[in-house]
Structure formats: C-alpha cells, structure tokens
Amino acid sequence: MHEWALAEAVIATVIEESRKEGLEEITKIKIKIGELQQIETEIFEFALNELTKAQGTSLLTKMKVEMDTERAIFRCRVCGNEWGFDDAGLSEDENEAIHFAPEVAHAYIRCPSCKSPDFEVLQGRGVSIESIKGRG
Numbered sequence: 001m002h003e004w005a006l007a008e009a010v011i012a013t014v015i016e017e018s019r020k021e022g023l024e025e026i027t028k029i030k031i032k033i034g035e036l037q038q039i040e041t042e043i044f045e046f047a048l049n050e051l052t053k054a055q056g057t058s059l060l061t062k063m064k065v066e067m068d069t070e071r072a073i074f075r076c077r078v079c080g081n082e083w084g085f086d087d088a089g090l091s092e093d094e095n096e097a098i099h100f101a102p103e104v105a106h107a108y109i110r111c112p113s114c115k116s117p118d119f120e121v122l123q124g125r126g127v128s129i130e131s132i133k134g135r136g
Contacts, residue, residue: 006047007051027063028132068130071084076114081114
C-alpha cells in the first residue's frame with residue numbers, strides 16, 4: 001500500500017529536518033494531503049504511528065500528527081472550466097488506479113464541460129509536511 005511508503009517518507013523527512021534544526025523532541029507535525037492522492041487516512045495514520053514506534057528514538061515518542069486534506073481542483077486548458085475531484089464522475093476502478101498512481105489522472109479525468117483531457121491540477125496533489133514543532 002502506498003500509504004506505508006508515504007508514511008516512511010514523512011517520518012524520514014521529519015527526522016532529517018528536526019536534526020537540522022537541532023530538535024531533541026518533536027511534539028507536533030502538520031501534514032497536508034492532496035485529495036488526488038486518495039490516501040486512506042486511517043491506514044496512513046496507523047502507518048505513521050507504527051513507524052514512529054519502530055524508530056526506537058525519543059525524538060518521536062511525544063509526536064502528535066495533524067492532517068488536513070486539500071481539495072483537488074482542476075482547470076481545463078481548452079475552455080477554462082474549473083471543477084473538483086467529486087465532479088469527475090469516475091468509476092471505482094478508475095478511482096483505484098488514481099489511488100495507486102495519481103499521475104494517471106489525465107488518462108481518466110475529462111473536463112465536465114467540454115470533455116477535453118487537457119487540464120491542469122491547480123491544487124490537491126501530493127503530501128507535504130506543513131510544519132514541525134518541537135523542543136531543542
């Protein structure tokens with residue numbers, strides 16, 4: 001599941017960044033999850049918790065995780081229409097394909113207005129660490 005791979009990347013990044021900042025304990029991280037990633041937040045949070053325990057370091061023992069989902073918004077390059085992921089009208093199989101490889105969204109999503117596959121993702125893609133708080 002890609003939730004585990006993403007959680008591993010988040011934990012590794014948090015550790016690396018906290019060391020650069022000279023933190024001895026991380027108290028809170030805030031993560032932004034793009035809707036297009038279609039992450040199962042319960043699985044992602046479970047993976048973060050399990051990976052945190054597996055690190056065996058006091059750096060992460062008191063870490064709280066806050067997650068916010070950023071709604072996906074698309075803009076058609078042909079007609080300028082903007083729409084959300086819920087308006088894409090995807091089947092369960094198409095949703096599943098995008099879940100594992102968000103880059104394939106262009107193969108399945110069309111502008112609801114003109115049906116063009118030529119669109120840009122304005123927001124709602126990726127996973128990012130918004131902030132890391134801790135004590136030095």
